[in-house]
Amino acid sequence: xxxxxxxxxxxxxxxxxxxxxxxxxxxxxxxxxxxxxxxxxxxxxxxxxxxxxxxxxxxxxxxxxxxxxxxxxxxxxxxxxxxxxxxxxxxxxxxxxxxxxxxxxxxxxxxxxxxxxxxxxxxxxxxxxxxxxxxxxxxxxxxxxxxxxxxxxxxxxxxxxxxxxxxxxxxxxxxxxxxxxxxxxxxxxxxxxxxxxxxxxxxxxxxxxxxxxxxxxxxxxxxxxxxxxxxxxxxxxxxxxxxxxxxxxxxxxxxxxxxxxxxxxxxxxxxxxxxxxxxxxxxxxxxxxxxxxxxxxxxxxxxxxxxxxxxxxxxxxxxxxxxxxxxxxxxxxxxxxxxxxxxxxxxxxxxxxxxxxxxxxxxxxxxxxxxxxxxxxxxxxxxxxxxxxxxxxxxxxxxxxxxxxxxxxxxxxxxxxxxxxxxxxxxxxxxxxxxxxxxx
Numbered sequence: 001x002x003x004x005x006x007x008x009x010x011x012x013x014x015x016x017x018x019x020x021x022x023x024x025x026x027x028x029x030x031x032x033x034x035x036x037x038x039x040x041x042x043x044x045x046x047x048x049x050x051x052x053x054x055x056x057x058x059x060x061x062x063x064x065x066x067x068x069x070x071x072x073x074x075x076x077x078x079x080x081x082x083x084x085x086x087x088x089x090x091x092x093x094x095x096x097x098x099x100x101x102x103x104x105x106x107x108x109x110x111x112x113x114x115x116x117x118x119x120x121x122x123x124x125x126x127x128x129x130x131x132x133x134x135x136x137x138x139x140x141x142x143x144x145x146x147x148x149x150x151x152x153x154x155x156x157x158x159x160x161x162x163x164x165x166x167x168x169x170x171x172x173x174x175x176x177x178x179x180x181x182x183x184x185x186x187x188x189x190x191x192x193x194x195x196x197x198x199x200x201x202x203x204x205x206x207x208x209x210x211x212x213x214x215x216x217x218x219x220x221x222x223x224x225x226x227x228x229x230x231x232x233x234x235x236x237x238x239x240x241x242x243x244x245x246x247x248x249x250x251x252x253x254x255x256x257x258x259x260x261x262x263x264x265x266x267x268x269x270x271x272x273x274x275x276x277x278x279x280x281x282x283x284x285x286x287x288x289x290x291x292x293x294x295x296x297x298x299x300x301x302x303x304x305x306x307x308x309x310x311x312x313x314x315x316x317x318x319x320x321x322x323x324x325x326x327x328x329x330x331x332x333x334x335x336x337x338x339x340x341x342x343x344x345x346x347x348x349x350x351x352x353x354x355x356x357x358x359x360x361x362x363x364x365x366x367x368x369x370x371x372x373x374x375x376x377x378x379x380x381x382x383x384x385x386x387x388x389x390x391x392x393x394x395x396x397x398x399x400x401x402x403x404x405x406x407x408x409x410x411x412x413x414x415x416x417x418x419x420x421x422x423x424x425x426x427x428x429x430x431x432x433x434x435x436x437x438x439x440x
Contacts, residue, residue, distance in 0.1 A: 015110040021093055024113060027134035034164035038123070039136045043169065045119040046140060049147035053083065054288065055170035056281060059158035059199045060178025062328050063274045066266060066305050067178055070278030072155045074299030076100055078291050083151035085142040085167070087135070087159055090307050090430040090439045097142045099149045101304075103440075112141040135159050139166045153289065163201020174285045175202050175229070177211040177220055178277060181327040192216055203227050208284040210234070212273060232256075232280045240276035242269075247311050247339065254279045258293060262300045267309040268321075268335040275300055307429045309335060312438040316418040318411055320429040320436070324352065326359030332423060333363040344369035344395075345419045348406050349387055350376040350428035357382060357390045364423070365394030372398050374406040376427035403431035411436075 043050055056071055058064045065086055072084040082100055089095035094103040116137055124131040132140070139159075146154050153173075158165045162177075180196045196216035200223040203209055209224045211217065213235035224231045232238060238256040245251070249265045252272045256279075264275050278300065282291045309321045309332070323332040336345065347368050351357060365371075371394070373387035388397040400406035410420055422432045433439040 015107075017106045017110060020110055020113060024093070024134065024137065027132070027137060033133050033136075034161065036164060036166070036169060038130055038132055039139060039166040039169060041123060041130060042116070042119060042132050042136060042140050043143065045123075046116065046144055049140075049143040050169050051171060052143075052147035053151050053154045053171070054173045055154040055156045056174045056176065056285065057156050057158065057167065057170055057172045057202050058176040058178070059162040059165075059202050060176070061181040061195070061325070062331065063178040063270060063277070064157055064176070066271065066274040066308060067176060067277050067281075068155045068157045069305035070275055070300055070303050071281060072098070072101070073303040074278060074282050074291060074296050075153050075155070075289070077299035077302065078289065078295035080152040080289060081150060083142070083146040083149065083154040085139070085146075085154065086157040087138070088426050088430075090426065091434055095439075096138060097145055099146070099151060104145060108145060109141070112144055113137070115144070116140050133166075136166045143170075158199075158202065161195070161201070162199040164198075165202075168202055172202070172204050172207050173288050174208045174210060174281050175204065176277060176281055177202075177209065178274070179212055179214055179327070180216050181325065193219060196220060197223070200224075203229055205229070208232065210277060210281045210284055212277060230284070232284055234273060234276045234280050238276055238280040238283070240272050240279075242272045245338065247317070252276075256280065256283055258283065260293060260297050260300070262297050264300055264303065266303060266305055267311070267339070268331065269338055270331045270335070271309075306439045307426065307433065310438060312433070312436045313411065313420075315416040316411065316414040316420055318420045318422070318436060320422045320432055320438075322426045322429050323360075323423045324355065324425045326356040326363065329360040329363040329423070332421075333367060336367055336421065340419055343367075343419060345421050346370045346372070346410060346414065347391075348372045348374060348403075348410050348420065348422045348428075348432070349391070349424040350374045350384075350403055350406075350431075351382050351387060351424040352378070352380050352427070353382045353386075354380065355425075357386065360424070361390040361394065365391050368395035370398070371395050372400055372406045372410050374400050374403050374428070376403050376425060376431055378427050381425070381427065403428055404435050407432045407435050 075082040084098040097104040120132045196219045208230045243251045371391045373384040384399045
């Protein structure tokens with residue numbers, strides 16, 4: 001049996017960081033393995049670092065990363081040492097693990113992997129089914145780092161689903177479920193109702209649930225009732241409204257007895273709901289932490305979350321957005337219509353092959369003056385020719401095989417008044433941001 005954990009001698013004094021990352025990414029060859037036995041075993045061998053900090057656990061289909069970013073910013077503004085664990089990353093692995101907004105350093109990644117690697121190797125040698133995956137190893141690294149850094153709170157984003165996700169071992173003080181849609185159906189189920197039940201698997205007895213008013217609300221509330229979880233529903237118990245918006249941000253008012261008027265820097269018609277979800281979560285845990293109105297307002301106002309309807313250039317306007325599925329593409333389309341009414345736009349698109357390509361084309365195609373079809377550097381992506389066929393009925397399509405070339409050529413050939421939108425997957429915008437900057 002090949003033991004990939006033995007490939008790179010990370011314990012030596014000088015570490016080849018790129019070789020280390022190549023080895024770590026190599027664990028992805030073992031695929032996705034939902035379940036908690038392996039992560040619990042790995043964490044036990046490390047002394048259960050996940051027990052060292054309270055967490056806010058966030059799942060959903062769209063919006064969960066933004067909610068995590070808002071929450072981390074709120075807690076940091078309140079003076080708490082705050083860990084943030086999200087996935088995937090845009091450009092560098094280190095983005096996944098942050099404390100007080102700062103990415104984990106290369107040397108800390110190497111040191112943590114050197115500590116975890118012998119345990120993972122021993123587990124893999126004992127049983128093929130007990131081999132930690134890439135996400136399980138990364139999750140253990142994050143939790144160990146948070147323990148070392150003595151964080152006051154960990155904001156933890158679910159990787160996939162919820163019930164059987166490796167993060168579902170944290171000591172939750174609140175559970176957040178954003179909007180639920182069809183995703184990862186081969187792992188989570190073929191219906192939105194089934195997926196909602198999987199996401200409701202993060203709920204813990206008596207721990208508050210914050211969610212949004214949506215089709216599957218009844219499923220989530222029923223499970224919360226079974227476990228005695230207090231429930232806050234954004235759009236029902238917590239209200240929000242947007243008064244204005246432009247390319248710099250948007251003005252929103254959030255209300256639940258406490259009223260906060262704030263200009264949030266994140267764009268998109270969907271972001272007021274995400275901000276309201278973070279606001280509602282902050283209110284739900286005020287008994288655990290002291291979160292003042294001023295801290296909540298400051299946290300929301302100073303949130304950064306690159307790659308989500310992010311304006312990275314002005315002449316021409318260049319926007320990158322991680323819309324990676326049909327609901328996210330529909331939301332992106334709505335936001336673009338608001339920001340650029342009546343305009344036809346240029347799209348640079350690379351989309352993963354497990355997504356609803358026809359649905360994405362139906363949302364973005366009508367807005368396109370031109371589409372540049374490309375393919376990010378992952379075998380999970382549609383070929384550019386597939387995108388050309390899907391979008392060809394809507395607009396002229398040019399094929400450029402590599403994302404960086406597609407972005408460079410499209411931006412370089414644009415007029416000062418053009419609008420270029422790079423979207424389709426996190427992989428695509430990550431490669432684009434390597435060219436454009438603005439991801440750090």
